[in-house]
Amino acid sequence: MAGEAMGKEEAHVRKLFSKYYSENKIAMPSAHMREFGFGGWDKKIEFRHIAVPGEAELMAKLALEAPLYVSYSVAYYQFPSARPMVRKGWRGADLVFDLDAPEHSCGKFTCQECLDKVKQDAIKLIEDFLLPDFGFSKSELSANFSGGRGYHVHVKSQAVEQLDRSARREIADYIAGTGLDFDRLFWEDGKKLFGPKPSDGGYGGKFAREYLRRLDDEEFAQQISRKLSKPEEKARLKSAIQQGNWDNIGIANRKRKLREKFEEMRLTLAGRIDANVTADITKLIRMPNSLHGGSGLCAKSIPSLKLDGFEPMRDAQAFRQGSLKIKAAESIPEVPGIVPEKMPAGKIAEVPQAQAAYLLCKKAAVLAD
Numbered sequence: 578m579a580g581e582a583m584g585k586e587e588a589h590v591r592k593l594f595s596k597y598y599s600e601n602k603i604a605m606p607s608a609h610m611r612e613f614g615f616g617g618w619d620k621k622i623e624f625r626h627i628a629v630p631g632e633a634e635l636m637a638k639l640a641l642e643a644p645l646y647v648s649y650s651v652a653y654y655q656f657p658s659a660r661p662m663v664r665k666g667w668r669g670a671d672l673v674f675d676l677d678a679p680e681h682s683c684g685k686f687t688c689q690e691c692l693d694k695v696k697q698d699a700i701k702l703i704e705d706f707l708l709p710d711f712g713f714s715k716s717e718l719s720a721n722f723s724g725g726r727g728y729h730v731h732v733k734s735q736a737v738e739q740l741d742r743s744a745r746r747e748i749a750d751y752i753a754g755t756g757l758d759f760d761r762l763f764w765e766d767g768k769k770l771f772g773p774k775p776s777d778g779g780y781g782g783k784f785a786r787e788y789l790r791r792l793d794d795e796e797f798a799q800q801i802s803r804k805l806s807k808p809e810e811k812a813r814l815k816s817a818i819q820q821g822n823w824d825n826i827g828i829a830n831r832k833r834k835l836r837e838k839f840e841e842m843r844l845t846l847a848g849r850i851d852a853n854v855t856a857d858i859t860k861l862i863r864m865p866n867s868l869h870g871g872s873g874l875c876a877k878s879i880p881s882l883k884l885d886g887f888e889p890m891r892d893a894q895a896f897r898q899g900s901l902k903i904k905a906a907e908s909i910p911e912v913p914g915i916v917p918e919k920m921p922a923g924k925i926a927e928v929p930q931a932q933a934a935y936l937l938c939k940k941a942a943v944l945a946d
């Protein structure tokens with residue numbers, strides 16, 4: 578901690594963080610084989626190559642130093658503090674996926690829509706890819722809120738531990754649909770257009786299922802063919818696709834339209850995964866259940882992969898007691914779950930501790946006293 582240079586906002590947040598780490602026990606399996614990185618007020622990783630003998634020592638260190646960000650290596654090392662990296666003795670690594678909310682006008686106060694979107698992407702990653710296509714079991718997967726604007730999914734399994742960078746990148750590319758070829762999924766035979774069945778495995782089946790689902794959307798259906806405004810025509814097409822026949826109603830320009838939908842949908846099928854993170858076998862990633870210095874929220878682990886009912890702004894709050902008088906340093910929007918009403922710049926108000934921490938960490942407010 579840089580004592581004299583520290584502003585009173587940072588000092589307040591560090592005090593809250595220290596209390597949190599002294600009162601909460603966080604599970605960190607194989608702590609002695611991980612490299613840790615700590616961050617401060619201005620930088621998410623200020624110090625790295627930190628090693629600890631075990632979980633208890635880690636918690637004591639966090640309570641004492643109150644870092645504003647805590648990351649740990651996806652890798653297991655024989656000597657986690659050794660430098661340079663090759664001296665650490667890499668023993669394997671978890672497989673991780675980093676999902677971030679899309680770029681949007683909401684900026685630093687991530688809106689509900691963006692948070693919902695990235696949550697749906699995380700659910701898709703787990704339910705449409707990791708469980709069915711890769712065959713991982715639920716017990717090998719864990720998911721946590723990143724503390725900021727996304728989610729992390731971790732796979733801990735002997736099946737992935739030894740994978741190198743290129744194998745990990747292939748996994749990320751498969752999920753992102755990179756290199757996927759329309760002409761290998763669809764072919765014409767005279768009048769008929771053949772393609773995947775919804776019961777197929779892999780990408781073809783996913784595309785078919787998603788397409789059938791989207792046909793229920795009138796706007797989407799109209800883009801395919803005007804004939805689909807008749808329910809009996811739509812039913813005919815849907816039952817043909819069940820059998821892998823993608824045109825039994827005479828759709829004009831069917832191949833071009835389908836190709837367009839294919840390109841558009843493959844982006845939405847996979848979600849926004851940062852392939853560079855997945856491929857990086859020495860990546861430092863936010864420690865689940867640690868605190869995020871950019872939001873004052875907890876990078877909360879989501880029990881039993883139940884992301885559906887998880888609302889980060891409500892469920893990832895770490896400070897549920899007390900209140901604090903703050904002054905808005907800029908115009909602050911309403912943020913459902915944590916900022917109940919907007920605050921114009923300059924407004925002074927006593928607000929719940931979680932809201933105060935959120936706004937101080939966002940550097941959108943200062944202490945009022």
Ligand SMILES: [Zn+2]
Nearest residue numbers: 681683688691
């Ligand atoms: Zn947004």
